[in-house]
Amino acid sequence: MSHPLAEPESDHLAPSLRQLNGVSFTKGHGTGNDFVLLLDSGGDLELTPAHVSALCDRHLGIGADGLIRAVPSSELPEGRELLGAAPEAVWFMDYRNGDGSIAEMCGNGVRVFVHFLAETGTIDLPVGGQVVIGTRAGVRTVHRTETGYSISMGPWSFIDPEMALESASDSLVRASGLPEPRPALSISMGNPHTVVALSPQEDLDQVNLHEKPQVDPVPPNGTNVEFVVPQEPLVSDGIGHVRMRVHERGVGETMSCGTGACAAAAAVRVWAGAEGADSWLVDVPGGTVQVDFVRNEDGAEDVILSGPAELVYSGTVN
Numbered sequence: 390m391s392h393p394l395a396e397p398e399s400d401h402l403a404p405s406l407r408q409l410n411g412v413s414f415t416k417g418h419g420t421g422n423d424f425v426l427l428l429d430s431g432g433d434l435e436l437t438p439a440h441v442s443a444l445c446d447r448h449l450g451i452g453a454d455g456l457i458r459a460v461p462s463s464e465l466p467e468g469r470e471l472l473g474a475a476p477e478a479v480w481f482m483d484y485r486n487g488d489g490s491i492a493e494m495c496g497n498g499v500r501v502f503v504h505f506l507a508e509t510g511t512i513d514l515p516v517g518g519q520v521v522i523g524t525r526a527g528v529r530t531v532h533r534t535e536t537g538y539s540i541s542m543g544p545w546s547f548i549d550p551e552m553a554l555e556s557a558s559d560s561l562v563r564a565s566g567l568p569e570p571r572p573a574l575s576i577s578m579g580n581p582h583t584v585v586a587l588s589p590q591e592d593l594d595q596v597n598l599h600e601k602p603q604v605d606p607v608p609p610n611g612t613n614v615e616f617v618v619p620q621e622p623l624v625s626d627g628i629g630h631v632r633m634r635v636h637e638r639g640v641g642e643t644m645s646c647g648t649g650a651c652a653a654a655a656a657v658r659v660w661a662g663a664e665g666a667d668s669w670l671v672d673v674p675g676g677t678v679q680v681d682f683v684r685n686e687d688g689a690e691d692v693i694l695s696g697p698a699e700l701v702y703s704g705t706v707n
């Protein structure tokens with residue numbers, strides 16, 4: 390008779406993961422925001438939310454903040470919609486949060502996705518080159534640099550422009566560890582963000598992000614919540630500098646959020662008024678990303694996000 394611990398009687402993850410038996414994956418991260426990457430050249434993988442959360446489970450699966458399926462744009466409706474105007478967007482980033490929900494955009498994910506395509510030889514992308522990819526928030530152009538990748542993220546916008554322009558805040562955020570509710574500003578980077586500023590004297594680590602911050606009113610599609618502390622001086626040699634922690638929609642606290650860093654820099658720039666710079670360094674628990682603002686021909690401000698991307702290991706689901 391075998392020992393009861395050697396052969397577990399129940400394996401509650403088996404039904405969902407068994408369908409992915411034999412699927413190859415790579416694990417990667419951008420400033421600690423980590424992803425399971427799957428290459429689906431034929432568009433054959435049918436991923437349910439249960440598959441995604443099982444793979445992203447840190448105790449029972451591979452473990453990651455989110456999952457990225459690299460799939461030809463021609464293989465999914467959202468991708469086909471983009472191809473008419475941008476036939477060069479051959480590859481599509483199908484991004485899912487760790488809880489299985491779908492998000493429109495992931496800034497760190499774009500860098501890691503493109504690095505994965507380049508390092509697996511799926512695309513040819515030397516340092517200095519650029520590639521156009523499809524995402525649910527539209528087409529994005531990504532440049533490979535000596536140290537990582539720079540993404541043209543498109544323009545940022547206020548989620549509630551009327552409130553934002555009237556009072557530079559549109560909501561209140563309550564978080565465990567913060568003595569009172571704080572005013573906040575909600576910004577879209579394709580996906581929603583709500584940014585809360587703490588004063589330079591406050592300790593960013595006092596905020597307990599094991600609990601989900603409460604936003605009132607919450608933007609229509611939910612939100613990611615960023616807490617920022619201005620560095621002193623806020624702007625030096627034309628470069629702004631903040632520290633940020635984030636609680637992501639569909640994930641929880643992560644070590645970094647690229648779109649969150651863009652939203653945080655945009656909000657601090659609004660609050661800083663004339664003091665605001667066009668280039669920002671955003672320190673997150675997993676490193677630093679750079680955010681630049683460039684005025685486009687429509688008068689809106691495009692955001693460029695730059696940072697590193699790493700692939701850590703590859704394996705097979707079995």
Ligand SMILES: N[C@@H](CCC[C@H](N)C(=O)O)C(=O)O
Nearest residue numbers: 492495496497580646647648
């Ligand atoms: N970590 C990402 C954002 C991922 C999506 C987010 N959780 C959402 O639901 O909008 C980034 O680097 O931008």
